[in-house]
Amino acid sequence: MNLKAWIPLALAIVLGLIAAKVARDTLARKSGDGAQVASRTVKIVVAKGPVSPGQELTAETVTLGPISAEVAPPGTFTDPAAVYGRVATVPLFAGQPVMDGLLAPRGSGTGLQALVPMGMRAITVEVNETSGIAGMIVPGCRVDVVCTLNGASRADTIACTVVQDVLVQAVGQRLTAARNPDEKEPPPIRTVTLIVSPRESEAIELASSTGRTRLVLRGANDRDLTQSNGVSFVALLREDLEARRTTVTVTTPVATSQPTTMPARRFVDPFASSEKPRNRRTATLIRGGQRSEVVFDLPSDAGLSNPSHETVTSTHDAHEDEEAGD
DSSP states (O other), X not given: OOHHHHHHHHHHHHHHHXXXXXHHXXXXXXXXXXXXXXXXXXXXXXXXXXXXXXXXXXXXXXXXXXXXXXXXXXXXXXXXXXXXXXXXXSOBOTTOBOBGGGBOOTTOOSGGGGGSOTTOEEXXXXXXXXXXXXXXXXXXXXXXXXXXXXXXXXXXXXXXXXXXXXXXXXXXXXXXXXXXXXOSSOOOOOEEEEEEOHHHHHXXXXXHHHEEEEEEEOOTTOOOOOOOOOEEXXXXXXXXXXXXXXXXXXXXXXXXXXXXXXXXXXXXXXTSOXXXXXXEEEEEEEETTEEEXXXXXXXXXXXXXXXXXXXXXXXXXXXHXXXXXX
């Protein structure tokens, strides 16, 4: 047999065996990676559908869902029975992992009572379209409570901030910001439930019973507390008078390089009398040894050079006096 014919055949067989070995190793590596990935996946308890705050978790509300073991958040559950009977404190969406920090302690009960933290209280205040921020307030907002307290007189009436930075837990009976999709138009807001401390609940109750309360909405990231002594009618009037006493200098552009300054406006005290001063004269009359004074007004345009106090003496001769005596 010719040797030259066998050499190409042998090379083809060797190359085929090498290709088969490479393909086998590649398939084995992929199958091994798939098994390794499957071994790193765990199943945890997730919400089957939307869950409202205060709602109890049951077999109809939770299920098991796969998740990578490397990214599984702490506090998750692998057994659904471990969350049965627990109450959600925040809204849960479908597929969201159920964590221990999102649930109220076991035995807290359902509804609003499960949402009140330890040491805090829930208090409901009555509002209308004006005091309730035009109905645009939703659960989760943070507000201040301002009240107008009526004193013994109008001067004693004061508006002050009763509590600051409190959480709106419920608006009416709605515990979530999301509206029901079947709800065409939201009902008017009549009540708002706040989460406050016991001392703040007493202050709100006292203010609501003696004056008119109003909610003041805070910004999303504004948690600072301000110091204020309130505002009264006397303080408002004093600030207004001080502002009106401040002279105003107005500079208007002119053709020259020097600005023209308008004269300052003169402040007029609103409590001063608007009556113009009168031109008065006093006359002293002496008759028969009796002295009397008479005050009379002169026209404002009368130019008199006499002093403001004039003495007019009326005298009689002795003969007239004797006749008067007879």
